[in-house]
Amino acid sequence: MSNPIEVTLTHRMNLPDEENLLDRMAQGVVSTPMDRPEGPLKVSGTATYADEDHPPGTAYGWFVRAAITSGRVTGLNTRELEAMPGVLAVIRDNRMIRNPAQGGDAKSPHQGPSEVFYKGQPIALVVAETFEQARDAALAARPDYKDRSDRAVILPTRTDYEKPRSKQSSQGNLDKAMRNAAFAVDVEYDTPSMSHAAMEPHAAVAWWQDGRLTVRGSYQMLNSNAQELADALGISVKKVRILSRYVGGGFGSKLGIGHEGVGAAIAAQKLDRPVAIALHRRQVFEATHRRSETRQRVRLCCDADGRMTGIGHEAWVSNLPGETFSEPVTQATPFTWAGENREIGHYIGRLNLTGAGSMRAPGEAVGVPITDAAMDELAEAAGIDPVEFRLRNIPEADPSSGKPFSSNRLADCIRIGAERFGWSGRPKVPGSRREGEWLIGFGMSGVIRVNMLGDSTARVTLRPDGTALVETDMTDIGTGSYSVLTQIAAEMLGLPPDRVTTVLGDSDLPPSIGSGGSRGAASSGSSVMLAARAVRGKLAERMGCDEEDLTLKDGTAIAGNRQRDLADVLAGDILQGTGTIKRGAAEAHHRQSSWGAEFCEVAVSSVTGEVHVRRLSGVFAAGRILNAKTARSQCMGGMIFGIGQALHEEVFHDARDGSFMNRDLAEYHVPANLDVPHIDIELLMDDRDPYANPMQAKGIGELALCGTAAAIVNAIANATGHRFRSFPITLDKVLEKLG
Amino acid sequence: MRAFDYARAQTPADAIGTDARIIAGGTNLLDLMKLQVETPERLIDINHVGLDQVERDGDGLRIGALVRNSDLAAHPAVRQDWPLLSRALLAGASPQLRNRASTGGNLMQRTRCYYFYDLDAPCNKRVPGSGCGAIGGVNRIHAILGASEHCIATYPGDMAVALSALDAVVEVEGPDGRREIPATAFHRLPGDRPDLDNELQPGEMILSVRLPAPLGGRQIYRKVRDRRSYAFALVSVAAAVTMQGGRMDRVRLAFGGVAHKPWRVPAAEQMLAGQAPSAELFDRAAAAVLEGARGQGHNDFKIPLLRRTLAAVLAEAVQESA
Structure with missing residues (x-):
């Protein structure tokens, strides 16, 4: 076959998109509820995840955990372990990391195996011929410690918080506004330490060939993961390849390179054979990342008409010493609701506790439900219906910066959602509706998640037979990347989707932003669109027309009254487009966010305090919806995540030493099937956001989570007449107030 | 998991009187072995010894030790005359676990205390004399009745609670012959020996559980x-x-x-x-x-x-x- 004819197209998102190209294409594939191309592999168990395919000769690794809260490791019974059956090596290497890299860091938290910062930190790696032998030997490890401390200082008892100047802000005079307000609330809420609890445990298989490392792992952001791994090992990024074809859930826990990737690479190098490491569920809980616990103080005030005059939001969070990430709790507070007097505080406590990192919708996931629950309290104080109260307080422009919104459909979502849900049937008096022992209540919440773009590149190859290949290092963490990227290329090139093959999850492919921060589909999708557009340009040349006059549909090219089969136009040539989207000024001049509203009906047992979610309904606006089915699934997943946040999820730290006590899925509770009612979802399919990217699509992967817990806790307040300010709302907390 | 010897019993006699650890459904034991909370040197698998029938016993019912929880919960006689047992079984675990878990094994399941599962934490049940991590630690799921200064763990099962209310009897056989233990007396209080969950003696095996005549109501x-x-x-x-x-x-x-x-x-x-x-x-x-x-x-x-x-x-x- 001949060499491809290459063409590139790079677009920097400086100006709003005026072409709205996808709406002008003819294939009609984008936005449809297309099934996942890889779906049959997944449901038949034949999609190979990271630890499901081991090269011949693979050895197996298992980490030794630190059993102290802080101190130094001075020795280990290495000789004894090495003598155990099948043991190949006991590795304590200075290139080992303390904790996984944070998303997008592109550097690794170098540490070495000697200094201990948290209980459960990996301090050695045992490699053996079999998985069972490695585990057996690792459990026989007896580390010697020095300067040992078994005490952790957990968040509520700390006083010495860092207050980074860049994370505090103030405008007007909130104290004065609170004093002069007709109605005001000043409340404290808390949320617990949480764990991502993705179904697939973290795993990596590493091998070296001709000085180059390949790691098959479970990661979300391959371009930065390759850099992080290279940084940890002290080698050039060119010497590293990461493969993550399928990822069994990430939720942020696989954003950065982790112990398993670095450990497998070091061991494979030392032993000169492939090494696989799959973390045990208990290690996933304590040796990856968690979402920080938060304490939040919210001050809100309004005038007699329920128009808000002030918002204060302060958050106390934690992380390991030296980590730059801190849960950005207040991220949506500056722009969501009106009020000219504003104060934001962000305080970080340093703890010897498993590191905190990004977990699905870092910031809004825990910030929005709290400000929204406080809004509900203020609406009640003001005697105004919660829906009406929120509608009165949607600002015209970002009240902190004065920037206009790129698009703001919050009011539409609230109105449509109220109608769908039957909000008018809400019990007017809290605690007034009863069915047997069950107290019934309705609640609602605004749903907000900032929208972001990340630099991304993709390659689209149109082959002589009129089939296309899409390639980028983007990952599919269960979100539907394979689906939407296939659809975008099919739409742009006028091909039925089964003539497009999408290959992802290989760091040797053109770099994308990866999966994180709800940026993946819009960013990598835009790069696919640009790559395909470059190919369209070449086809237009061959058809003798301008690109805008070219129609591609069902494998044919149409210009004016001429219609030709694509294979005929290609005449044996391969056309290869490389498209790149880059962040630009559009995001600097306009405030971008995805929006939604959720409505909930709960039943609370007056006997046991158990809370059952009976109905959950959501309306969402996220610009163009790329696939109605995967988008709906993302929203459903977010809402279920939110049920867990409201009612179930909590890491139990032993207050004496910080230990994660409930480190398995039997005792760390996420919602089970019975906890999830029918979930009703409407997507605003007509929404477009020209400032977001050329597809006019925004992030949806995390959106639906950012408010669910408030809809639930507000419904509990309506059912019981009591406000609950400590998450999760477990039955003991309810019982305490029911009396 | 430590390396262990494995043998398959063909009859109950193969398992009785041995020092091997009996394994049936394995839904609890295997997890504990993987974590090395349990480290038996020998396992004897009783899944092929029979004892898998539910039979009439006068006005009562005799349930073989290897009757699976799913089958027992769905048994027409149980549903009709001892509905409490059926409901308790269905309240436990998940359908997959109930398909595997046996009647005898369910009685033998061990506590879910977090400290029992954590090899680096003190636990008198796992390592006698090491202390109790749950006292003063995380104890949301722990005992309010009958606990001791040595252990505040709970027995986690549902089936045994129903059996206790129904005055069921556990039929066991050891090297010295058969004996009966009332369900109410099968499990122990921790006292100063929290390592002992129940009254089953070394070498003994549960053969069946007998339900007396239906209570009605x-x-x-x-x-x-x-x-x-x-x-x-x-x-x-x-x-x-x-x-x-x-x-x-x-x-x-x-x-x-x-x-x-x-x-x-x-x-x-x-x-x-x-x-x-x-x-x-x-x-x-x-x-x-x-x-x-x-x-x-x-x-x-x-x-x-x-x-x-x-x-x-x-x-x-x-x-x-x-």
């Missing part, structure tokens, strides 16, 4: 937990109540999630028998059940929770059977 199993399925009981109440002339006649009550064994208080049952139901009486019965109850901090709520749940269950039982 309303039978309710209410399990209160942190999510609606696949969670262990914080408190569970098993109740069987018959009525006669507007008065409670026979009353059987057992409680799960509150002690090292299913909790049964005959005095509370006697207090109710022969009496007309009233909220005040239910409260007094609850007070009798809770005599000596003591919270450990995180689990203090179990005391009012048990009281409230018992009152609600009794109110339901007397109403529907009237």
Whole structure:
């Protein structure tokens, strides 16, 4: 076959998109509820995840955990372990990391195996011929410690918080506004330490060939993961390849390179054979990342008409010493609701506790439900219906910066959602509706998640037979990347989707932003669109027309009254487009966010305090919806995540030493099937956001989570007449107030 | 998991009197072995010895030790005459686990105490003399009744709570022959030997569980937990109540999630028998059940929770059977 004819197209998102190209294409594939191309592999168990395919000769690794809260490791019974059956090596290497890299860091938290910062930190790696032998030997490890401390200082008892100047802000005079307000609330809420609890445990298989490392792992952001791994090992990024074809859930826990990737690479190098490491569920809980616990103080005030005059939001969070990430709790507070007097505080406590990192919708996931629950309290104080109260307080422009919104459909979502849900049937008096022992209540919440773009590149190859290949290092963490990227290329090139093959999850492919921060589909999708557009340009040349006059549909090219089969136009040539989207000024001049509203009906047992979610309904606006089915699934997943946040999820730290006590899925509770009612979802399919990217699509992967817990806790307040300010709302907390 | 020897028993006699650890469904033992909480040197697999039938035994029922939880819960005789047992079984675990778990194994399941599972934490049940991490630690799921200074763990199962209320009998055989242990006495309190969960002696094997004649009346199993399925009981109440002339006649009550064994208080049952139901009486019965109850901090709520749940269950039982 001949060499491809290459063409590139790079677009920097400086100006709003005026072409709205996808709406002008003819294939009609984008936005449809297309099934996942890889779906049959997944449901038949034949999609190979990271630890499901081991090269011949693979050895197996298992980490030794630190059993102290802080101190130094001075020795280990290495000789004894090495003598155990099948043991190949006991590795304590200075290139080992303390904790996984944070998303997008592109550097690794170098540490070495000697200094201990948290209980459960990996301090050695045992490699053996079999998985069972490695585990057996690792459990026989007896580390010697020095300067040992078994005490952790957990968040509520700390006083010495860092207050980074860049994370505090103030405008007007909130104290004065609170004093002069007709109605005001000043409340404290808390949320617990949480764990991502993705179904697939973290795993990596590493091998070296001709000085180059390949790691098959479970990661979300391959371009930065390759850099992080290279940084940890002290080698050039060119010497590293990461493969993550399928990822069994990430939720942020696989954003950065982790112990398993670095450990497998070091061991494979030392032993000169492939090494696989799959973390045990208990290690996933304590040796990856968690979402920080938060304490939040919210001050809100309004005038007699329920128009808000002030918002204060302060958050106390934690992380390991030296980590730059801190849960950005207040991220949506500056722009969501009106009020000219504003104060934001962000305080970080340093703890010897498993590191905190990004977990699905870092910031809004825990910030929005709290400000929204406080809004509900203020609406009640003001005697105004919660829906009406929120509608009165949607600002015209970002009240902190004065920037206009790129698009703001919050009011539409609230109105449509109220109608769908039957909000008018809400019990007017809290605690007034009863069915047997069950107290019934309705609640609602605004749903907000900032929208972001990340630099991304993709390659689209149109082959002589009129089939296309899409390639980028983007990952599919269960979100539907394979689906939407296939659809975008099919739409742009006028091909039925089964003539497009999408290959992802290989760091040797053109770099994308990866999966994180709800940026993946819009960013990598835009790069696919640009790559395909470059190919369209070449086809237009061959058809003798301008690109805008070219129609591609069902494998044919149409210009004016001429219609030709694509294979005929290609005449044996391969056309290869490389498209790149880059962040630009559009995001600097306009405030971008995805929006939604959720409505909930709960039943609370007056006997046991158990809370059952009976109905959950959501309306969402996220610009163009790329696939109605995967988008709906993302929203459903977010809402279920939110049920867990409201009612179930909590890491139990032993207050004496910080230990994660409930480190398995039997005792760390996420919602089970019975906890999830029918979930009703409407997507605003007509929404477009020209400032977001050329597809006019925004992030949806995390959106639906950012408010669910408030809809639930507000419904509990309506059912019981009591406000609950400590998450999760477990039955003991309810019982305490029911009396 | 430590390396171990494995043998398959063809008959119960192959397993009785050996020092091998018996494995049936393995739903609990395998997990504990992987974590090295349990490190048996020898396993003997009894899945092929029979003992997998449910048979009539006079007015009662004899349940083979290897009858799976799913099959037992679905058995027509159990559903008809001992519905409490069926409901308790279905409140436990998940369908996949119930398909695998056996009647005998369910009785033998070990505590879910976090410290028992954590090899680096002190636990007198796992390592006698090492201390109890749960006292002063995270103890939301722990015992409020019958605990000791050495152990505050709970027995986590549901089936045994129903068996206790139904006055079932566990039939076991050891090298010295067969004997019967009442379900109410099968599990132990921790005392100063929390390493011993129950009265089964070394070399003994559970052959079957015998249910006496049906109690009749309303039978309710209410399990209160942190999510609606696949969670262990914080408190569970098993109740069987018959009525006669507007008065409670026979009353059987057992409680799960509150002690090292299913909790049964005959005095509370006697207090109710022969009496007309009233909220005040239910409260007094609850007070009798809770005599000596003591919270450990995180689990203090179990005391009012048990009281409230018992009152609600009794109110339901007397109403529907009237």
